[in-house]
Amino acid sequence: MTADIASPAAESSTAVRTTLYEASTQYRHWRYSLEQLAHTRAALNTAAVSAIQEAFESDEPGSSSSVSFLNADEEHLLVKLYVGKISQLCGHFRFPEEVEATAVTYLKRFYLKNTVMDWHPKNVMLTALFLATKTTNHPISLEAYTSHIPKTAPSDVLDLEFLVAQSLGFDFAVWHAHRSLWGLWLDVQSLPDAPLDDLRASYDTALKYVRASRLTDAELVYTPSQIALACLSLASPSLASTWVRSKFPDPEITDPPVLGVIEPIKTLILADGSPPEVEAVREVDRRLKLCKNPEKVVGSKAYLKKREEEERKADEKRRRKADVIKRAMEDGDPFGSELAGRTALDDDDDDDED
Amino acid sequence: MDAVEKANAERQRRWAKDQKIGEGTYAVVYRGREVATGRKVAIKKIKVGQFKDGLDMSAIREVKYLRELKHQNVIELLDVFSSKMNLNLVLEFLDTDLELVIKDRSLVFLPADIKSWMAMTFRGLEFCHRNFILHRDLKPNNLLIAADGQLKLADFGLARDFADPGYKMTCQVITRWYRPAELLFGSRYYSTAVDIWSVGCIFAELMLRTPYLPGESDMDQLKTIFRALGTPTEEEWPGHTKLPDYVPVGQFPKTPLRDLFTAASADCLNLLSKCLIYEPRRRISAKEALNHPYFFALPYPTHPSKLPKPAPKRSSLLPLEELDGNAEPNSSGPGVKANPPNKLKRKHSEDGMNERSKSIARRLDFSQ
Known part of the structure; x- marks a missing residue:
C-alpha cells in the first residue's frame, strides 16, 4: 500500500521534484550571468538615452546635442551609492536586517527594468524601503516614515510605490544570504571538532562580508547559500572547508565542487563590496541633473505634452x-x-x- | 511608454473581465477569461488608491505568497497586472467552496468523501508549511473547489512566514470559530499548530454539517471550546495559565468525541482528536496527519471528480450565455434556444464539460 492510495490527487510520479528555492520567483525570474547583467544594463541605457534624446528634441529641437548622457556604468555607480544609503536609513529606523536586505534587492531589481535618468534612485530608494517594510511584515505608517526623513513628503514615497511594485513584477519574496549564513552558523556548531572560541568571531566577520556583498551583483548571480559560504570562507577558510567536507563524507570526492564556485564570489565581494567614491558619484549626479528625462520633470514642456x-x-x-x-x-x-x-x-x- | 508600463499593458491584454461576481471592501471580483484560450479565470481587482499607507498589507501578503506557491491544492495565481491605480490578481477560476458544499442539504457525504477533502486540505497545508508559510485563516469558505473536484487553499491575505523563535506575531488572526485556544489566550509566539486546529474544526464540521465550535465572542469561544473538549489541565497543557490573556472560564468535564461523532471510525476520531490537542507542541503536524492510519484504512478517499457538489443553479440571475445551447453539455447542438440577437458569440473552454457546475459565484469575504 502506498501513499498514492491515500492520496488520490497525488502529483503524477513523473513530475520532477523541485527544491523550494528552485520554485521561487527569485530563482525563476531574477538570476543572471555576469554577462547577461552587463548586457541588460547596456541595452536599457541605450534605449533610455535615445528615448530621452527624443523627448529633448520635442521639447526644444536641437537641445539634445549638447547633453552628455550617463552610461550604464555611471548609472550603476549611482544605484550603488543609494544601496549604501538604505543601510544608513535602516540603522536610523532600527529596522531588522530582513527589511534592509529586501529593500536593497528591490532597488537593484528596479534598475534592471528602469533607468536612473527616468527615476532618481533617491526617491526610488525611499519607496523600495517603505515597500520592504510591508512585504517583510514590519509595517510602519507612512507618516511616521516620512516624518523622520528630511525633505520628504508622503506623496514622494507613495507616488512611486506602484511603479516599483510593477517593476519588481510583484515578486516580493526574497531569499537572503544572511539567512543562509545563520543556517551555516547553526550547522557548524555541530561539527565534531568545531573550534568553539573562534566560531562567534568567524560568524561576525562573515556577516560583515554578507553585508558587503549587498553592494555587489552577487545576489543576482549566485544563490544565497553560495554567497553565505563564500563569506564564511572569507572569514575563516578552514571552517568553511571543514563544513563543506562534512557534507561530502565520501573520501572519493577530494574537492567538493562548491569550493570552486565560491572563489569568484569571494573575488567579487573583495573587489566591489565597498561604497563608491563619493566624488565620482557627485560628478555623475551633477550630470544627471542635465540629462534626466524631461517627460518626468513636472512642469517641463515635454511633461505637459505627455500629460x-x-x-x-x-x-x-x-x-x-x-x-x-x-x-x-x-x-x-x-x-x-x-x-x-x-x-x-x-x-x-x-x-x-x- | 516605459518598458515596465509596456510589459504591464501586454499582460493586461491577455485577460478579459466578463462579469462581476463578488464585491468586498478591498476588492471586486470578476469572472474573466484568458483571451487567447478562453480559459476561465477569476480576476480580483484590489483598489489601491484609497489607502493612506499605500499598497495594503493583505494584498501584499496574498501576492507575495501566491507568487511563490504552486501546488495542486493551493489556488494558482496566474498573473498580476495593474490598471491605473488598481491591482489585478488573475486567479484560477473555482466553482464553489467547501462552505457551500457543507450547507447544501441535498448532498449526502460518505465517509470516503470527507476523507478525500481532508487529504486534499492537509496536502495543500503541508505544502504551505513546508514553505515556511502559515495560512492563518483556514475555514470552509476559504477552501475552494475546482470543476474537477480538487480542493484548493485560498485567501492568503493573513498569511505570513514563520517568525524566528522569539519574534512576536499577532494573535488577532484566524476567524473566531476556527481559532485555537492559545491565540484566544493571547499567545504571541506560535507556529503551524494554529492552522492544524482550524483543520480539526473543519474536519468536525464536515461530519456534523454545522460549525463545530461557534462561539459568539472571543470569551464565549473559549467557553464553547472547553464545553466541547473539556477545560485543559496544567498537565495536558503546561503553562497555559501563564499566557498573556489567560482567564479562567470555568471547569467543564471532558466528553468523549465518540458521544458526538457517533458514526465516525476509530481512526477518524483519533486523527480528529490529534488536531484538537490543546498543547500546540503536541498537536499533529500536517505531514504526520498525511501519514495517519485514517488515510490508509478503508474506505479509501473518493476520487475528487466523484465528490458531491452543489447542483447548478438555473435561476434567472444567470447571465444569458449560461442558458445558451452551447452551455448544455448534453444538448444536441447549438440552437436549442435561439441566441439573443445582440449576444456575443463566446468561446467555451475545454472545461466546457463542466459547464453545468460552473455558475456558482462564490461568496467572498474581504472583511478580514
Whole structure:
C-alpha cells in the first residue's frame, strides 16, 4: 500500500521534484550571468538615452546635442551609492536586517527594468524601503516614515510605490544570504571538532562580508547559500572547508565542487563590496541633473505634452463609453443591452464603480 | 511608454473581465477569461488608491505568497497586472467552496468523501508549511473547489512566514470559530499548530454539517471550546495559565468525541482528536496527519471528480450565455434556444464539460 492510495490527487510520479528555492520567483525570474547583467544594463541605457534624446528634441529641437548622457556604468555607480544609503536609513529606523536586505534587492531589481535618468534612485530608494517594510511584515505608517526623513513628503514615497511594485513584477519574496549564513552558523556548531572560541568571531566577520556583498551583483548571480559560504570562507577558510567536507563524507570526492564556485564570489565581494567614491558619484549626479528625462520633470514642456496626450486618450475613451450608453438609452433599455455593456467593459478596464 | 508600463499593458491584454461576481471592501471580483484560450479565470481587482499607507498589507501578503506557491491544492495565481491605480490578481477560476458544499442539504457525504477533502486540505497545508508559510485563516469558505473536484487553499491575505523563535506575531488572526485556544489566550509566539486546529474544526464540521465550535465572542469561544473538549489541565497543557490573556472560564468535564461523532471510525476520531490537542507542541503536524492510519484504512478517499457538489443553479440571475445551447453539455447542438440577437458569440473552454457546475459565484469575504 502506498501513499498514492491515500492520496488520490497525488502529483503524477513523473513530475520532477523541485527544491523550494528552485520554485521561487527569485530563482525563476531574477538570476543572471555576469554577462547577461552587463548586457541588460547596456541595452536599457541605450534605449533610455535615445528615448530621452527624443523627448529633448520635442521639447526644444536641437537641445539634445549638447547633453552628455550617463552610461550604464555611471548609472550603476549611482544605484550603488543609494544601496549604501538604505543601510544608513535602516540603522536610523532600527529596522531588522530582513527589511534592509529586501529593500536593497528591490532597488537593484528596479534598475534592471528602469533607468536612473527616468527615476532618481533617491526617491526610488525611499519607496523600495517603505515597500520592504510591508512585504517583510514590519509595517510602519507612512507618516511616521516620512516624518523622520528630511525633505520628504508622503506623496514622494507613495507616488512611486506602484511603479516599483510593477517593476519588481510583484515578486516580493526574497531569499537572503544572511539567512543562509545563520543556517551555516547553526550547522557548524555541530561539527565534531568545531573550534568553539573562534566560531562567534568567524560568524561576525562573515556577516560583515554578507553585508558587503549587498553592494555587489552577487545576489543576482549566485544563490544565497553560495554567497553565505563564500563569506564564511572569507572569514575563516578552514571552517568553511571543514563544513563543506562534512557534507561530502565520501573520501572519493577530494574537492567538493562548491569550493570552486565560491572563489569568484569571494573575488567579487573583495573587489566591489565597498561604497563608491563619493566624488565620482557627485560628478555623475551633477550630470544627471542635465540629462534626466524631461517627460518626468513636472512642469517641463515635454511633461505637459505627455500629460495632454494621456488626457486626450482618456477623454476619448470616456466619450466612446458615454456614446454607447446613450445609444442604449435610445434603444429603450436604460441599462444597456448586453452587447453594449460588454463593449464598454472591454474598452475600459476600470469600471465606473471605483 | 516605459518598458515596465509596456510589459504591464501586454499582460493586461491577455485577460478579459466578463462579469462581476463578488464585491468586498478591498476588492471586486470578476469572472474573466484568458483571451487567447478562453480559459476561465477569476480576476480580483484590489483598489489601491484609497489607502493612506499605500499598497495594503493583505494584498501584499496574498501576492507575495501566491507568487511563490504552486501546488495542486493551493489556488494558482496566474498573473498580476495593474490598471491605473488598481491591482489585478488573475486567479484560477473555482466553482464553489467547501462552505457551500457543507450547507447544501441535498448532498449526502460518505465517509470516503470527507476523507478525500481532508487529504486534499492537509496536502495543500503541508505544502504551505513546508514553505515556511502559515495560512492563518483556514475555514470552509476559504477552501475552494475546482470543476474537477480538487480542493484548493485560498485567501492568503493573513498569511505570513514563520517568525524566528522569539519574534512576536499577532494573535488577532484566524476567524473566531476556527481559532485555537492559545491565540484566544493571547499567545504571541506560535507556529503551524494554529492552522492544524482550524483543520480539526473543519474536519468536525464536515461530519456534523454545522460549525463545530461557534462561539459568539472571543470569551464565549473559549467557553464553547472547553464545553466541547473539556477545560485543559496544567498537565495536558503546561503553562497555559501563564499566557498573556489567560482567564479562567470555568471547569467543564471532558466528553468523549465518540458521544458526538457517533458514526465516525476509530481512526477518524483519533486523527480528529490529534488536531484538537490543546498543547500546540503536541498537536499533529500536517505531514504526520498525511501519514495517519485514517488515510490508509478503508474506505479509501473518493476520487475528487466523484465528490458531491452543489447542483447548478438555473435561476434567472444567470447571465444569458449560461442558458445558451452551447452551455448544455448534453444538448444536441447549438440552437436549442435561439441566441439573443445582440449576444456575443463566446468561446467555451475545454472545461466546457463542466459547464453545468460552473455558475456558482462564490461568496467572498474581504472583511478580514
